[in-house]
Amino acid sequence: MKFLFSLALLAFPLFPLFPLTGWAGDGSAGLPEESAQIILVAAEQSRATVFLLERGRGGWQQVLASMPARIGKNGLAAGLGLHPRPGEKGLKVEGDGKTPTGIFEIPAVWGYAASVPTRMPYRQVTSRDLWVEDVDSVHYNRHLRLPHEPASDWERKAQMRQNDLAHALKIEIAHNTRPHPEKGKGSAIFMHIWRRQGQAATAGCVVVSEGHLRRIVAWLRPESRPVQWVVAAERLPELRRALRWGDAGGKEDPRER
DSSP states (O other), X not given: OHHHHHHHHHHSTTSOOOOOTTBOOSSOTTSBTTOOEEEEEEEXXXXXXXXXXXXXXXXXXEEEEEEEEEOBTTOEEEOOSSSOOOOSTTBOOTTSOOEEEEEEEOOOEEESSSOOSOSSOEEEOOTTEEEOOOTTSTTTTSEEEOSSOOOSHHHHHTBSXXXXXXXXXXXXXXXXXXXXXXXXXXXXXXXXXXXXXXXXXXXXXXXXXHHHHHHHHHHOOGGGOOEEEEEEGGGHHHHHHHHTOBOOSOSOOXXXX
């Protein structure tokens, strides 16, 4: 029982343990049984390290070298994803500048280009594609494609295409989507390209260099049901033991800091 409790705290510290019926029983509590790829983000303050893990017969194996990343300027808050719902205390809210912790599905990749090297569902972002962050909208935290070019300030503010490098390629992270978005619990969470060569924190997304993001996008496989798992860095040693995580991927990649 003590072991199960410690696992629950990996992604959801300070929140109670809920039953994990239907989830993997190999030490990777909180992961769907069919998931075979994890983008693991271990964060401290507004900085993080990204590890790419694949499921093997004896546990999880790191692939590629770890990658430096930035997260929300105000650190972490409990998110809403595939994991058991945490309590209201410490939950992410809209505009808090925090990155949601937990386990989240990865539905698709988005970008400005007509196509990119990826096996994931890919959607080209046009000027008519919106992601709604207005908490009073019925479309809150949803994609919306306009039948016309944006005409109002509201529509222009919600545009996904901002004609900057940071948003030229992004991985959709399904935070606060199940069974439907909850008003004010955070929206528009993606993994995308960092600004100022990683010197800038974010409003809540996880960001990495363009080169690293393109490697991640090429690595993801929809049949592996990939997830993003965000945890506090202090939980990393415990998580390594729980996942029986092999370290074949090498040290942190310093080339694109």
